[in-house]
Amino acid sequence: MSLRVTLLLAFAYALLIVLIALELPLALNLSNRVEAEVRAESATQVALVATSAAGELDRPAELRELVEEAAEGLGGRVIATDAEGIVVADSAGRGLEGADYSGRPEIAQALRGENAQGRRESASLGEELLFTAAPVLERGQVAGAVRATQSVAAVDREIREDILVLVAVGVVALLFGVGVAWLLAGFLTRPLQSLAGAARRVAEGDLGARAPVAGSREQRDVAEAFNEMATRLEAVLTAQREFVANASHQLRTPLTGLRLRLEAAEGLARDEELHAELAAAGREVDRLAALLRNLLVLAREGEERPEPRPVELAEEVAEALARWEAEAQAEGIALAARDEGVPVALASATDVGIALDNLLENAIKYSPRGSTVTVEWGERGRYAYVAVADEGPGLAPGEEAAATERFFRGSAGAGTQGSGLGLAIVRALAQRWGGELVLENHEGGGLRAEVRLPARGAEAGGDAGFANSLPGRR
Ligand SMILES: Nc1ncnc2c1ncn2[C@@H]1O[C@H](COP(=O)(O)OP(=O)(O)OP(=O)(O)O)[C@@H](O)[C@H]1O
Numbered sequence: 001m002s003l004r005v006t007l008l009l010a011f012a013y014a015l016l017i018v019l020i021a022l023e024l025p026l027a028l029n030l031s032n033r034v035e036a037e038v039r040a041e042s043a044t045q046v047a048l049v050a051t052s053a054a055g056e057l058d059r060p061a062e063l064r065e066l067v068e069e070a071a072e073g074l075g076g077r078v079i080a081t082d083a084e085g086i087v088v089a090d091s092a093g094r095g096l097e098g099a100d101y102s103g104r105p106e107i108a109q110a111l112r113g114e115n116a117q118g119r120r121e122s123a124s125l126g127e128e129l130l131f132t133a134a135p136v137l138e139r140g141q142v143a144g145a146v147r148a149t150q151s152v153a154a155v156d157r158e159i160r161e162d163i164l165v166l167v168a169v170g171v172v173a174l175l176f177g178v179g180v181a182w183l184l185a186g187f188l189t190r191p192l193q194s195l196a197g198a199a200r201r202v203a204e205g206d207l208g209a210r211a212p213v214a215g216s217r218e219q220r221d222v223a224e225a226f227n228e229m230a231t232r233l234e235a236v237l238t239a240q241r242e243f244v245a246n247a248s249h250q251l252r253t254p255l256t257g258l259r260l261r262l263e264a265a266e267g268l269a270r271d272e273e274l275h276a277e278l279a280a281a282g283r284e285v286d287r288l289a290a291l292l293r294n295l296l297v298l299a300r301e302g303e304e305r306p307e308p309r310p311v312e313l314a315e316e317v318a319e320a321l322a323r324w325e326a327e328a329q330a331e332g333i334a335l336a337a338r339d340e341g342v343p344v345a346l347a348s349a350t351d352v353g354i355a356l357d358n359l360l361e362n363a364i365k366y367s368p369r370g371s372t373v374t375v376e377w378g379e380r381g382r383y384a385y386v387a388v389a390d391e392g393p394g395l396a397p398g399e400e401a402a403a404t405e406r407f408f409r410g411s412a413g414a415g416t417q418g419s420g421l422g423l424a425i426v427r428a429l430a431q432r433w434g435g436e437l438v439l440e441n442h443e444g445g446g447l448r449a450e451v452r453l454p455a456r457g458a459e460a461g462g463d464a465g466f467a468n469s470l471p472g473r474r
């Protein structure tokens with residue numbers, strides 16, 4: 001889960017708890033308050049009617065007016081009875097005048113001189129009622145009773161509506177809070193994302209990449225620390241690379257001089273044995289020169305790569321074959337080419353040439369006389385490949401992974417001269433362009449080394465798209 005979503009959920013959770021903690025007591029309080037208010041209002045009205053009815057009990061017309069007015073104010077029904085509980089006025093009409101209500105508990109209570117209030121199920125209406133009754137007192141004697149009844153449904157509806165308003169306010173507050181949290185989380189995570197982007201670019205070899213110093217103080221601290229580290233890393237790596245490059249370069253001139261002098265001495269040597277020794281020394285110098293060349297290539301690894309250019313693999317193969325023709329002939333090895341289309345890779349022609357040289361050198365060096373070395377090229381999905389297959393011993397079991405390590409020399413290399421850098425170089429060059437080196441012993445015996453590079457036309461997906469399209473990648 002992303003940091004932004006986590007922050008958002010945490011914030012929403014806290015907000016929800018706060019809203020519940022605030023709104024639940026409020027809602028409970030609200031329903032109590034509404035009920036209490038309704039009850040108080042009824043009690044006041046009933047008391048008012050009871051007081052006004054004193055002395056009016058035998059004047060039904062005035063009494064009726066009184067109860068109708070009160071009923072309208074309360075939104076319910078108001079009746080007045082005489083001392084026997086006989087209805088003398090009814091706001092609901094004249095139909096029930098003369099009926100005996102003394103059996104109603106609240107009327108009975110009022111006739112005993114007490115006020116009564118409560119809820120009860122109305123037998124006649126089939127719904128819950130709020131009743132309020134009070135005695136009508138004339139000269140200290142109970143002369144009658146007044147009772148108001150209201151439907152509780154209206155009160156409950158009002159409470160429900162108020163609670164709904166509360167819930168709606170809560171939901172709006174929650175949405176607003178979550179919206180603000182989303183922006184806030186974005187503000188927190190954006191600098192982290194750009195930091196991760198910069199770190200990734202540095203890891204990919206763009207040593208000049210720096211994180212933007214933005215956000216909170218802590219985030220700026222992290223970005224500054226990262227940038228400082230990247231600057232130092234860049235300086236160290238550049239110095240190291242320059243040192244290797246300079247050392248290799250500086251050594252080349254004396255080596256060339258040494259080679260020339262050895263050749264001259266070889267020409268002058270009259271002694272057979274001395275001649276042979278000088279020739280051997282010359283070969284050692286050649287080896288040293290090859291090693292320096294390899295080191296120079298590897299020193300370039302991790303450098304920011306130049307823009308990839310379209311490379312016609314067939315052309316590079318033809319040139320490489322021409323370079324190695326004589327060597328192969330001397331070793332008694334036939335060179336063959338198997339053309340599978342006209343693949344164009346996105347890389348650099350120099351790198352493809354160096355990779356081919358190393359693979360051909362291995363194939364010729366490690367194959368027996370009389371065998372054939374075949375170079376194949378083609379296009380498969382998003383990548384273009386060029387492969388060198390030989391009929392030699394192939395890699396011993398377990399050597400596949402180690403073969404591309406620097407300075408690794410395997411069982412086939414035993415007894416021959418080499419630095420163990422060849423395959424490491426090929427791999428580094430392939431990876432530099434977003435490709436890879438795949439080593440596989442093929443069925444007929446011998447090794448097949450395949451360099452895969454992004455094909456032209458695959459650039460839309462970028463390096464990641466290409467890397468994902470390689471077999472064996474998820
Ligand atoms: N075509 C091949 N057939 C069999 N084994 C091979 C082949 N190519 C490479 N190897 C094995 O992999 C090892 C590493 O090869 P790599 O090219 O990296 O170094 P090298 O050939 O030993 O030295 P150099 O730096 O001179 O190329 C070799 O020593 C050899 O054991």
Ligand SMILES: [Mg+2]
Nearest residue numbers: 362418422423
């Ligand atoms: Mg080699």
